[in-house]
Amino acid sequence: MSDLNQYGIPKNAVITVAGTVGVGKSTMTKALANKIGFRTSYEKVENNPYLDKFYYDFERWSFHLQIYFLAERFKEQKRIFEYGGGFIQDRSIYEDTGIFAKMHYDKGTMTPTDYNTYKHLFDSMVMTPYFPHPDLLIYLEGSFDDVLERIKNRGREMEQETPIEYWREMYDRYEEWINNFNTCPVMRININDYDLHNPNTSVDPILERIGNHIQTSRQYIKS
Numbered sequence: 387m388s389d390l391n392q393y394g395i396p397k398n399a400v401i402t403v404a405g406t407v408g409v410g411k412s413t414m415t416k417a418l419a420n421k422i423g424f425r426t427s428y429e430k431v432e433n434n435p436y437l438d439k440f441y442y443d444f445e446r447w448s449f450h451l452q453i454y455f456l457a458e459r460f461k462e463q464k465r466i467f468e469y470g471g472g473f474i475q476d477r478s479i480y481e482d483t484g485i486f487a488k489m490h491y492d493k494g495t496m497t498p499t500d501y502n503t504y505k506h507l508f509d510s511m512v513m514t515p516y517f518p519h520p521d522l523l524i525y526l527e528g529s530f531d532d533v534l535e536r537i538k539n540r541g542r543e544m545e546q547e548t549p550i551e552y553w554r555e556m557y558d559r560y561e562e563w564i565n566n567f568n569t570c571p572v573m574r575i576n577i578n579d580y581d582l583h584n585p586n587t588s589v590d591p592i593l594e595r596i597g598n599h600i601q602t603s604r605q606y607i608k609s
């Protein structure tokens with residue numbers, strides 16, 4: 387039996403979907419996984435004991451929230467490993483430190499001591515040879531106005547009450563972050579190039595691109 391599916395995607399692949407809040411990661415994760423029968427790994431938003439509190443008091447809760455997300459994502463990583471891959475993951479672990487923790491530290495809503503403690507923990511858990519990196523990071527990108535519109539339409543209360551400047555800062559940081567990211571292969575998708583809310587939209591072209599990307603990078607690693 388071939389270990390590649392019809393799109394040339396290895397059945398044990400781990401694909402992570404990255405991008406700013408509201409850009410469409412969860413929607414994309416679900417659509418891709420449904421089509422190829424992969425398992426999904428979503429980030430914990432509902433029943434997250436810190437997320438609401440965090441939005442109303444960054445200083446007080448930013449460290450707690452980062453530790454919580456780190457533990458959750460690491461637990462998910464273990465689950466993915468135990469299944470032997472075949473997963474689409476909603477948001478990468480790299481965004482926690484590269485975007486969120488750093489932004490709150492830079493803005494003074496996470497103390498230097500807390501940031502250093504978090505960073506040390508993150509580096510010793512994640513940035514080691516023992517931590518398997520994804521085969522591909524799909525980066526979703528679009529205009530700031532489109533992203534903001536999606537945040538508004540989705541309507542999560544705490545996000546509605548957060549000032550636009552917060553989303554703008556995050557958006558700009560994402561652009562800078564992805565331009566310098568090299569921990570695993572990256573494939574960019576512009577959100578204007580597909581519409582998953584249209585029932586006639588097929589994800590086949592995206593899956594074909596993913597297959598090509600992963601095979602090219604696996605060959606590169608082998609050679």
Ligand SMILES: Nc1ncnc2c1ncn2[C@@H]1O[C@H](COP(=O)(O)OP(=O)(O)O)[C@@H](O)[C@H]1O
Pocket residue numbers: 405406407408409410411412413414536537539540580581582583
């Ligand atoms: N391709 C798309 N076209 C139109 N709206 C979309 C699309 N993908 C997602 N959305 C909408 O945008 C909002 C945010 O999407 P979501 O997948 O929750 O984003 P994220 O996981 O990146 O925060 C949701 O209301 C969702 O229904």
Ligand SMILES: Nc1ncnc2c1ncn2[C@H]1C[C@H](O)[C@@H](COP(=O)(O)O)O1
Pocket residue numbers: 405406407408409411412429431437451452455477481482483486487545
């Ligand atoms: N690491 C994080 N720090 C702070 N906030 C975070 C982190 N990871 C996710 N979030 C927030 C942002 C959103 O309000 C929700 C869910 O993210 P989404 O991009 O909508 O999937 O959690």
